[in-house]
Amino acid sequence: MEMTGAQILTEALLREGVEMVFGYAGATICPIADALLAAPGLGYTLVRTEQNAGHMASGYARVTGKTGVCIVTSGPGATNLITGIATAYMDSIPLVAVTGQVPSIQLGRDIFQEVDITGAVLPFTKHSYLVKDAAQLPRILKEAFHIASTGRPGPVLIDIPIDVQDQLVQDVEFPEAVQIRGYNPSVRGNDKQIINVAAAISSAQRPVICAGGGVFLARAEEELRDFAARTAIPVVTTMMGLSLFPTEHPLNMGMIGTHGNAAANKALAKSDLLIMIGTRVADRAIFSPDEIQKRMPNIHIDVDPAEIGKNMQSTIPLVGSAKIILQQLMERTLHADCGEWLSQLQALRREELDRTYPEQEGFVFPGRLLKLLGERLREDAAICVDVGQNQIWSCKHLRLKGGRFLTSGGLGTMGYAIPASIGVKTAQRDRQVVAVCGDGSFQMSMNELAAIRARGLDNKILLLRNGVLGLVHQSQTRPPYHGPFGVHLEGDPDFAAIAAAYGIPSLRLNREADVESTLDAFLAEPGPCLLIAEVDPAWRTTD
Amino acid sequence: MKQTISVLVENQAGVLNRITSLFSRRAFNIDSLAVGVTDDPSLSRITIIVDSGNSVVEQVEKQLNKLVEVIKVRRLDESALVGRELMIIKVSANKNNREHIMTICNICGAKAADISPTSMTLEISDTPERVRTFEDMMRPFNILEVARTGVIALQKGSGKI
16 A cells, blocks of 8 residues: 555554644645645544644543544744643643644755754654654654553654655554564553552541542542542542532542642641642642641552652652553542541531622623632533633632633643633534633633634633733732732733624623523524623732 | 662664753653663663762653653662773873873873874763773873763673573
């Protein structure tokens, strides 16, 4: 069988089960475009800037568990994609990013739209390839999907010069398996350490489970819920672990960290055994690891051995897949006698959940709005949240019944929510999908309203409008700084008119009394809808 | 404390770049790094000398292991390794002090690699300490240029990594 490099690429994507490609056209990927034209089995979503191809592929990957794929052109196309790749890397999202490249014989001569993209993304890709021979493409693609999706997942970049895309290869064979001698991630936990973990749990009086995004990545949600239920150990999550448990689940104490809940932070600070599962001890989650490490022993379960001991020394390290390790643990008899500890925390948690909210004429308080939104969402809804005050309010106040909470936790990339929610919707048309943005982050991705319209999607977007980059504003109005600078969004457009220009209806909300009926109307809208909620710029995330 | 890490990697373009990029990105300080192909042409061995505490060196090992093209990483026991560095050193020399220089070379096990009416170029392959001693001994003769390879090392005995 004779195939071009570009045809090998599309055939390999189909063999990997890829159904959707997110991309943007360009001169150096014309051969790939031609191959896509002849591969109707591969869906294609045209983004409006390449960064969002990465975010859409990320949203797609996170809800399907499959590897997200994006294809962009060389030079500026590739550099625009960098933020998407770095965002995925920080949150360990499996992506295969394909970039076009100038002809291989001209590499290094700074010709039109040439950039060393494999060099540029080196620090934040799991692996990368610069393809010099199309005959290697079947192997490279097989490896790329394997590396992206196994162990600790992450983005893999494949840079393909245009002449390699056009190169004819005879007798193409697609490998069934990969053989990479330097890559063999651990899956099963060490049996001796499993026994040690079980023993530590049995002797703890105030244990706490701290679960992170790694639990989703390992698809260990069920195992974690079983494990917590069986041991009745209270659970806190990181931001990336939100929605592992419903907000009101009796064992869920909320989110830890700088912007976390009081009950969750108390659980962490006062516990006598910290059981970390799929979390990397990030600074926003565990602010002072040295202090925590001194106070209590910790069990650290992670698929990436380098995370253990990186930010905090571990008492009982356990390397492997969270799913398999939790199964191994549940094969043992687990005793945890911490009923009193749990009821103390539950009382504090209840107080937090039953709190009241500030009111201000002409505005709606985001906390109450998000609580009521969460209560109205379907159980399996996906909610994609941007970065800034909107993110912190969502983490604190959304009443999740389950479903999936998605945000850019590690890199904190503004503009993530809308493209990620499009990625989710593209994969799962029947799923209820809502994006939450501030007016800063909305304007970073509002061009993707075109993708919503072009693909006939029914995404809902909640825009918390306060005319300010609120979270930075909060920092700038605290010592040692002397006041806000460069955070007032003067020149904000009429957002309803922006939506209308894309044929998307909108609703406005500026009275607490209207919140429930407006949310009902918003969610009942059959197509896409933008809800603009007026938020007092004086409100802080701590209110 | 100086520690020696031996790394077996795929002998492919770009691998060294991945390794040095990792060191700068993770803010690891390296004293020296030497690379060369092994008896198996598909493998290169990189010898890295790191001057850091145990927990940092452990992170270095773990991060190196994450690179797909890294096949094996091993910290070598300082008391059980053979480590050598090659230095080529050019000093000012003339008919009055050549013999003096050669005496020091004989004591230190260095050799003359080149000679001119006004200079001598000497080579020495030895442990980093002895190479340094030789360099110190050459200092009074006005050192013109120095090139050194960085340490390469293997563990003693019949074992291999």
